[in-house]
Amino acid sequence: MGKTYNIEQKIMAKDTPFLPPYFNIDPDAALAELDLPTETGGFAEIARACAQGRADLASRGLNEEGRKDLRLFSTWEITRYLIPVAQAHFRRVLKQNPDLPQGRSETEGGAKWFTLDEVLRLRAFFGAQGSKAKNYLPYRPAGQPAKMVAVANFKGGVGKTSTAAHLAMSAALDGYRVLVIDLDSQGSMTSIFGGQVEDEWQTAFPLLARHYGEYLRTENQRRLDRGDPPQPLDDALSAAMGMTAQDLIQSTHWPNIDLIGAQLNLYWAEFQVPVWRMQARGWKLWDALTDRLEADGVLDAYDLVFIDTPPALGYLTINGLAAADILLVPLGASFLEFDSTGRFFDMLHSTFASIEEGENVAARALGRPEIGFEWDAVRAVITRYDGAQQGELSGLMQAYLGKVLSPHKQDFTALIGQAGEQVNGIYEADYRDFNRETYARGRETFDATYAAFKRLLLGIWRRGELEAQQAAE
Ligand SMILES: Nc1ncnc2c1ncn2[C@@H]1O[C@H](COP(=O)(O)OP(=O)(O)OP(=O)(O)O)[C@@H](O)[C@H]1O
Numbered sequence: 061m062g063k064t065y066n067i068e069q070k071i072m073a074k075d076t077p078f079l080p081p082y083f084n085i086d087p088d089a090a091l092a093e094l095d096l097p098t099e100t101g102g103f104a105e106i107a108r109a110c111a112q113g114r115a116d117l118a119s120r121g122l123n124e125e126g127r128k129d130l131r132l133f134s135t136w137e138i139t140r141y142l143i144p145v146a147q148a149h150f151r152r153v154l155k156q157n158p159d160l161p162q163g164r165s166e167t168e169g170g171a172k173w174f175t176l177d178e179v180l181r182l183r184a185f186f187g188a189q190g191s192k193a194k195n196y197l198p199y200r201p202a203g204q205p206a207k208m209v210a211v212a213n214f215k216g217g218v219g220k221t222s223t224a225a226h227l228a229m230s231a232a233l234d235g236y237r238v239l240v241i242d243l244d245s246q247g248s249m250t251s252i253f254g255g256q257v258e259d260e261w262q263t264a265f266p267l268l269a270r271h272y273g274e275y276l277r278t279e280n281q282r283r284l285d286r287g288d289p290p291q292p293l294d295d296a297l298s299a300a301m302g303m304t305a306q307d308l309i310q311s312t313h314w315p316n317i318d319l320i321g322a323q324l325n326l327y328w329a330e331f332q333v334p335v336w337r338m339q340a341r342g343w344k345l346w347d348a349l350t351d352r353l354e355a356d357g358v359l360d361a362y363d364l365v366f367i368d369t370p371p372a373l374g375y376l377t378i379n380g381l382a383a384a385d386i387l388l389v390p391l392g393a394s395f396l397e398f399d400s401t402g403r404f405f406d407m408l409h410s411t412f413a414s415i416e417e418g419e420n421v422a423a424r425a426l427g428r429p430e431i432g433f434e435w436d437a438v439r440a441v442i443t444r445y446d447g448a449q450q451g452e453l454s455g456l457m458q459a460y461l462g463k464v465l466s467p468h469k470q471d472f473t474a475l476i477g478q479a480g481e482q483v484n485g486i487y488e489a490d491y492r493d494f495n496r497e498t499y500a501r502g503r504e505t506f507d508a509t510y511a512a513f514k515r516l517l518l519g520i521w522r523r524g525e526l527e528a529q530q531a532a533e
Pocket residue numbers: 215216217218219220221222223244248369370371443444445470471472473474476477
């Protein structure tokens with residue numbers, strides 16, 4: 061009430077009578093400002109302008125090879141966030157071991173700075189030498205495969221890419237080997253990691269194509285056995301048959317994060333996949349990504365695979381979801397996002413139930429075991445949280461979603477999005493560019509998001525480890 065009264069007073073206090081801006085617009089003046097109608101070609105012009113601006117922005121702060129550089133890490137940051145030991149002890153150990161990276165300082169006697177590569181080497185050293193009570197090296201049980209994590213919601217702008225990118229970076233800082241797969245033809249994740257992608261042949265597309273091609277080959281063998289003519293593989297499919305995940309993986313400015321990138325052409329998959337499926341009803345399109353990544357040894361080469369998906373439940377998203385062990389569904393604590401996320405889960409149910417049903421009709425007829433999808437864990441994650449405004453709604457969401465809602469709410473922080481063209485998110489930002497408290501608060505919320513995720517991950521790996529031990533007994 062008080063607020064309304066104040067605004068009224070303010071308006072009344074003005075000398076000129078108040079008129080909202082949408083009154084008294086002169087049609088002739090409006091016409092004078094208007095340009096010609098837009099034809100299709102107009103989109104191309106706009107796109108060109110955007111591409112130029114983007115190239116200009118993206119080239120700022122690149123190194124001589126036109127690639128991104130990752131910032132350095134200071135002794136303060138290392139001993140506070142990455143290798144939690146006393147600074148004095150850290151310095152002493154470095155002094156005693158001249159072979160270890162010694163860092164560099166900008167001024168005589170100033171703070172020492174290290175590359176992430178050097179931090180990882182230091183951590184390995186501390187991990188081997190240090191007290192057993194602190195686990196400097198992140199846990200991954202022997203014999204357990206990498207975990208694949210899909211971040212998805214068909215609602216746009218809920219924080220999928222930000223969440224996936226920050227988790228990938230925190231996991232990398234923690235010492236895990238990370239692969240990021242961008243399944244969104246918008247390519248935001250690819251930009252964040254400085255990926256260079258010419259066309260769909262440098263995206264995940266060839267993996268899907270190869271999976272289909274392999275299916276056709278097996279089918280053709282059956283046809284030949286029956287005396288039917290084989291279906292020819294077109295040039296594109298034949299080209300895909302020789303491609304592996306390693307052909308698509310590129311390194312990034314993070315020493316332990318690799319990328320399978322995306323760009324606009326990846327959208328083509330949404331048209332191509334249903335055509336293939338029409339031609340071969342028995343092709344299990346949803347298994348394509350899982351099968352190819354497994355066959356190419358990706359699950360041994362990495363600890364974690366993060367899959368960023370587009371804001372749609374298309375074929376690429378279905379592949380990403382089917383490949384995932386852990387599914388994270390980001391959403392804001394607003395009514396509209398809660399509402400549409402509920403419908404997203406509904407769509408997930410009907411999509412996967414209809415795939416299972418389709419498969420199991422045949423399985424039952426042939427007396428084969430039925431299939432069923434399974435995820436190690438599914439968690440909704442509140443993003444861009446504003447405690448002052450959204451406490452009540454998030455409490456309500458917690459009450460309805462229970463364990464499915466991750467206990468940590470990721471706060472809204474101005475540090476995201478305003479960091480700059482070459483710096484993406486809190487982990488790439490240099491804390492000296494911010495007020496320390498703003499930095500610490502922003503970092504805290506993403507560290508807590510990672511902590512909640514890591515708890516989930518370790519629990520899942522441990523479950524797998526114990527099951528494997530039991531099976532071996
Ligand atoms: N914790 C946060 N605090 C403040 N802003 C955030 C936060 N997380 C994300 N944002 C901002 O919200 C916007 C949308 O985030 P993001 O691109 O991650 O969403 P998305 O779900 O991947 O979008 P899309 O559906 O287009 O792929 C971005 O401008 C991002 O900078």
